[in-house]
Amino acid sequence: MQQRIEIFKALSDETRLRILNLFIKTGKNLCVCELMDGLKLPQYTISKALQVLKNINLLKYEKEGTWVYYKLNEDLPENKLLIKFLKAFLQTEVFEEDEKRIADRLSLRENDKCVVGIIPEKELLKLIKDKK
Amino acid sequence: MQQRIEIFKALSDETRLRILNLFIKTGKNLCVCELMDGLKLPQYTISKALQVLKNINLLKYEKEGTWVYYKLNEDLPENKLLIKFLKAFLQTEVFEEDEKRIADRLSLRENDKCVVGIIPEKELLKLIKDKK
DNA sequence: TTAATATATGCTCAATAATGCATATATTTA
């Protein structure tokens, strides 16, 4: 019972829903610094939100050097229904800005790996502009 | 966005999940005093939980005299997916006792209406025993 | 109009969670 309640608690937060939305919409694994730019939120906010989602096993992660790539834990049978539900539930335009920003940020990947890290917004926008 | 968060907050509570489970499992409308006996919780706890679920439009209600019958708001299109999800999500044995108690309590209805009100447990058990 | 009954709600205290900052950890590179 308590375990089920924890799932809903984890979903009762704007930052965590925005993060989940990006995993769902991009269908990709994402690292902390990419999510920072997608949501325009500080590192510790993203990191703490990820821990909560990991604790309910909705996310899993892989380390690659100092980078940590999180992704939806879609293999876990008990998650299938929930993820399906979330996909429909999050079908709304309120996340559009996040989705645009993460798309731009992901365009900077090389071989589908993050190579940028944490950089000032100004510098980020320049990189993106150059890329286009 | 905030509205969506409120939905998950409303589901992040044991009493409210137990109540929802009874609506889902019985498929019936239920009044406050019946839920009191199903969950063995005080009147104000049930009543407050119902207000929260009503506020997110997951429940609706009908008054009949001093009795108030709540039920799942299944007509509302945006609830269909959520209720479907909850049906599967609450598929667990942890609610068995609640379900037994509400079944007993509902056996005391006449013309499918509550006629018992709020009564001491001892008296309730006697009524149920006599009925059987 | 009074009493009884079903339900709702205001209030206080305790528990829980979010926020923001500072710092810790772990890995890579020089």
Added chain:
DNA sequence: TAAATATATGCATTATTGAGCATATATTAA
């Protein structure tokens, strides 16, 4: 080994929520 970088976490403050009690409201019946 030291510096730099990506990520995680401890802590203090604030905000939110739950529990329990008392009481209010609304309807019915005497």
